[in-house]
Amino acid sequence: MSRTYEQLIPRPLRDxxxxxxxxxxxxxxxFSDRTFSDFFFEALGIDTSISNLFDGRGTSKAKRLRSFIERAPVAVVAKALRDLWEYRESLSWPSVGVRDNYFAVVGIFEGASDHIDSSAFEAFEPSQTLDELIAAIRRDLDAKKPQAGLDRLHTYCMKRFASLVRKHGGGECDRRRHLH
Incomplete structure (x- = not known):
């Protein structure tokens, strides 16, 4: 069961x-209705008129934002809130006394992500060993055990750096010729 806006943001921070x-x-x-829609499309690529992320609480912009906070992935919520603050600053609204609390709420969503993106790990050269190493790192990350993959991550980085050195004419890297 997903959590409600009121459960996600504690009362002392919510007000x-x-x-x-x-x-x-x-x-x-x-925001007008149009500029609200424009903001979400330009900042996040979300069309508010067809997305069900905004439908759960009513039609006012505040209620649509609350629905979005409840329904959207936490990383998307965090980005939206940061972008809203950036927009708010462009309006020259006073920030005294509200910035810290606002970013405490943003922090709730930035710290709530349970997804670890492993797309950065790619085979940069043909190698069965490298493919197995990447698969092992992804298995650890998918199992929510990033600490288990740290040694493998170190090995991946060393292989990647050595590949870049070779690519740019630096020769082979081995135990006798260190990367540094």
């Missing part, structure tokens, strides 16, 4: 967070 975004009476910053 200052909402104050920072000007969500009283259903508003959100200075």
């Amino acid at each position: 200052p967070f909402e104050k920072a975004l000007g969500t009283d009476a259903g508003y959100l910053l200075d």
